[in-house]
Amino acid sequence: MTAKTALVVVSHHRADSLTAHIGDVVAARLKEAGYAIDLLNLHAEGFDPRMTVEDQPDWDDRDKAYSPETRAHMERLLAADVILPVFPVYWNSPPALLKGWIDRVWNYGFAYGRSKPKLAGKRMLWLGLAGAAEGDEYWAWMKENLDRVLRDGISFYTGITDAAVEVLPDAEGEPQIVDAEGNFTKGEALTGEQRTAHYAAIDRLAVEHVEKFLG
Template sequence: MSDSEPTALVVIGHHRSDSLTAAVAERAAKRLSAGGYRVDVLDLQAEGFDPRGNTADEPDYRNPDPRYSDEVHRHIARVHAADVIVPVFPVWWYGLPALLKGWIDRVWNSGIAYGRESKRMAGKRMLWIALAGLPEDHPNSRFTREFLDGPLRVGISAYCDVPDAAAVALYDAEAHGLSGADRDRHYRELFAQAEAAVEALIPTRAHLFSCFSEGVDVIRSF
């Protein structure tokens, strides 16, 4: 974690750089940057991350200081350097797309993200931003809600010592049945929902003052 300006890691879990997911991630990154964060954008596809499992990255449960592949250690170093982690991704079959799932599987590994005495992840915050094609009132959207609140927020974040985690879904991401101005308005609403969720990660004046009092010079970036 940084000892000067806070760092945000925005993780793009989509294979297309021109996707709505990438556009939402860009908005989130800009808002975090304007709010005083140094932003590290991790575009998994653009950086060529390989989500496939391999023998080098099988969890080494008994080793308190395990050595995995270089790629995994490069990625977990970026996670460790972040104060807040914001994965942005499309909901695929009520779960994570393979690209992001593979990143969690390989990088959020035993001894470096969980199961370690030193608690490397403690004190971080997390915001999962999910884009869902179904409208919020579709009966199956409860599976998306359950997935965000269970496996993501508790099963991954809290399990890895990040209990200060939230998850937000942006529904009807394909704007079914909408066109023209209605479609534009719908997308503006989705962007606004994402920005409102990100807002909660922006340090308040009171927080900045308390950091300043503790000798942490984050007030420069406000």
């Protein structure tokens, strides 16, 4: 029996980032669950998020042949049973690198524009990392906004009805709170054993989100 495939999409410009680390953590957990792993590190593979004429949608031709790079990414999506982007939250949205991947690869005639979506039946977990603290007034709004844009606006729109959005808080290891009046408070950066324990807890939370999603 062929193992199911999980496409883990890491979107960060630094190889030593927490985002890249969490990508490895969730990939390892998916592998333990029996998935074959396709680890797509967008920056390491040199993906250009800028739209090109070759990859611009043609509303008169949903069978347009896109660029070889884009078609190769489309094939990786089609081969995946689970799609799991891991990304930092920038200004309440995914970074340009991930957004550009969606723009170029999740294109007209492929991800949308057909009565029978090509990605239907797949499962998707969006996993963001945010500096905001889970308990502040801003947290719930940010997570709700991401859920609407990513789960409803992208996954559901492209036929992926089994999708979820989770966000790992306190990713910078410095308490950051925005209160109801818009006042920003930043605490001291964690150090030593406290810092080690903090990031170990983030690892565990990432794994818990994957396990919850897998059911």
